[in-house]
Amino acid sequence: xxxxxxxxxxxxxxxxxxxxxxxxxxxxxxxxxxxxxxxxxxxxxxxxxxxxxxxxxxxxxxxxxxxxxxxxxxxxxxxxxxxxxxxxxxxxxxxxxxxxxxxxxxxxxxxxxxxxxxxxxxxxxxxxxxxxxxxxxxxxxxxxxxxxxxxxxxxxxxxxxxxxxxxxxxxxxxxxxx
Amino acid sequence: xxxxxxxxxxxxxxxxxxxxxxxxxxxxxxxxxxxxxxxxxxxxxxxxxxxxxxxxxxxxxxxxxxxxxxxxxxxxxxxxxxxxxxxxxxxxxxxxxxxxxxxxxxxxxxxxxxxxxxxxxxxxxxxxxxxxxxxxxxxxxxxxxxxxxxxxxxxxxxxxxxxxxxxxxxxxxxxxxxxxxxxxxxxxxxxxxxxxxxxxxxxxxxxxxxxxxxxxxxxxxxxxxxxxxxxxxxxxxxxxxxxxxxxxxxxxxxxxxxxxxxxxxxxxxxxxxxxxxxx
Numbered sequence: 001x002x003x004x005x006x007x008x009x010x011x012x013x014x015x016x017x018x019x020x021x022x023x024x025x026x027x028x029x030x031x032x033x034x035x036x037x038x039x040x041x042x043x044x045x046x047x048x049x050x051x052x053x054x055x056x057x058x059x060x061x062x063x064x065x066x067x068x069x070x071x072x073x074x075x076x077x078x079x080x081x082x083x084x085x086x087x088x089x090x091x092x093x094x095x096x097x098x099x100x101x102x103x104x105x106x107x108x109x110x111x112x113x114x115x116x117x118x119x120x121x122x123x124x125x126x127x128x129x130x131x132x133x134x135x136x137x138x139x140x141x142x143x144x145x146x147x148x149x150x151x152x153x154x155x156x157x158x159x160x161x162x163x164x165x166x167x168x169x170x171x172x173x174x175x176x177x178x
Numbered sequence: 179x180x181x182x183x184x185x186x187x188x189x190x191x192x193x194x195x196x197x198x199x200x201x202x203x204x205x206x207x208x209x210x211x212x213x214x215x216x217x218x219x220x221x222x223x224x225x226x227x228x229x230x231x232x233x234x235x236x237x238x239x240x241x242x243x244x245x246x247x248x249x250x251x252x253x254x255x256x257x258x259x260x261x262x263x264x265x266x267x268x269x270x271x272x273x274x275x276x277x278x279x280x281x282x283x284x285x286x287x288x289x290x291x292x293x294x295x296x297x298x299x300x301x302x303x304x305x306x307x308x309x310x311x312x313x314x315x316x317x318x319x320x321x322x323x324x325x326x327x328x329x330x331x332x333x334x335x336x337x338x339x340x341x342x343x344x345x346x347x348x349x350x351x352x353x354x355x356x357x358x359x360x361x362x363x364x365x366x367x368x369x370x371x372x373x374x375x376x377x378x379x380x381x382x383x384x385x386x387x388x389x390x391x392x393x394x395x396x397x398x399x400x401x402x403x404x405x406x407x408x409x410x411x412x413x414x415x416x417x418x419x420x421x422x423x424x425x426x427x428x429x430x431x432x433x434x435x436x437x438x439x440x441x442x443x444x445x446x447x448x449x450x451x452x453x454x455x456x457x
Contacts, residue, residue: 023305024223024226024227024230025230026305027227027302027303027304027305027313028227028230028231028234028301028302028303029230029231029233029234030234030305031234031303031439032234032235032237032238033234033238038307039305039306039307041305041306043305070305070306072215072216072219072220073223073302073304073305074304074305074306074309074311075212075216075220075311075313075339075340075347076206076304076309076311076339076347077203077206078202078203078205078206078213079199079200079202079203079206080203081305081306082199083196083199083200083203119307122306122308123308125200125203126308126309126354128203129203129204131308131309131354131355132354132355132372133308133354133374137374141307141308145307
């Protein structure tokens with residue numbers, strides 16, 4: 001069985017693997033299953049969940065990995081997804097220690113606001129880079145995306161939290177025994 | 179032990195990272211070529227994306243069929259009637275084509291050069307809600323380059339934007355960066371069709387003549403003024419037309435003829451000079 005740093009390495013591989021899979025699904029399969037007329041942002045859901053669970057550093061790393069991959073898959077404006085997602089991870093990291101993470105409202109509202117920030121940065125930076133994005137649909141897309149991502153977070157977050165608790169308990173037990 | 183940089187240094191690091199990202203954003207806007215790393219990733223991920231796209235399309239189609247099975251009988255009857263109608267219309271159109279060819283010849287019109295079409299599968303899409311692009315499984319190796327027209331069943335889809343060895347990115351006509359020259363089939367007025375965003379699914383129509391006469395339901399076709407698309411390819415149908423003051427024209431929105439949300443296969447138009455023997 002993997003121990004100590006080796007286990008950390010395995011955990012990181014799983015986390016990055018999940019993020020890569022989320023980015024790939026976002027650009028292929030999820031197009032056929034759009035919700036409220038928008039595509040779900042799996043990478044952002046993972047970033048908000050893991051930042052709440054594991055802290056700012058881990059969240060920012062995952063946001064950077066997921067963001068870079070999304071930018072590459074999008075193939076247009078390099079840096080758009082990285083900028084939004086790392087900012088969201090940084091912001092959540094700042095408030096992480098002062099919120100009660102077991103409350104349903106916390107992951108829901110964090111993802112809701114996180115989506116607004118991420119998409120807001122995306123649209124703002126894209127506009128600065130010369131892209132025309134109509135204001136007419138801005139509100140609709142922002143709110144729909146925020147709602148859709150938040151609902152998905154509710155399904156994902158508590159399962160990830162249970163897994164995280166299990167891993168932490170196991171680590172503590174092993175440390176006590178050794 | 180992890181060595182953490184002092185707070186001041188960290189701030190400099192954040193600012194530098196931010197500036198680097200902004201520079202990357204600025205430098206990569208509106209480009210025709212992807213970086214080596216992007217091309218490498220695109221080509222390596224293509225088989226996986228193709229698999230996911232096929233699974234997605236298959237599941238969505240069958241799920242939809244399951245949901246709609248009650249309506250299928252009714253739809254079938256309607257479609258049969260429609261097929262009969264279209265068959266009759268087809269015969270009439272063939273007659274028009276023959277007549278048109280004869281008239282062209284008679285009037286000394288230059289016969290339009292036949293375009294070569296390359297079929298391609300859609301293997302991925304833009305992961306976000308704002309940009310509208312697809313990735314197809316043809317690339318440089320198949321003779322593709324940036325700026326080639328792409329059509330789907332019934333009309334215009336978009337144009338190739340950046341091309342890797344085995345894959346190419348197609349910017350859809352509803353992308354905010356897209357602009358296609360069109361003409362109203364009813365009146366012949368020239369218009370510019372500009373994309374809005376993926377989520378809107380519509381394009382904005384700007385008339386290029388002052389006294390443009392556009393009405394809801396008008397079909398807009400390609401003008402043939404660019405080298406990307408041949409003349410007369412359907413682009414879309416006007417769904418909203420807002421009249422302005424004093425008989426002027428405030429704005430119009432167009433719904434693409436091709437269902438861009440459900441694209442599985444497209445055709446890339448190879449310009450005549452690159453079409454080889456067929457050109």
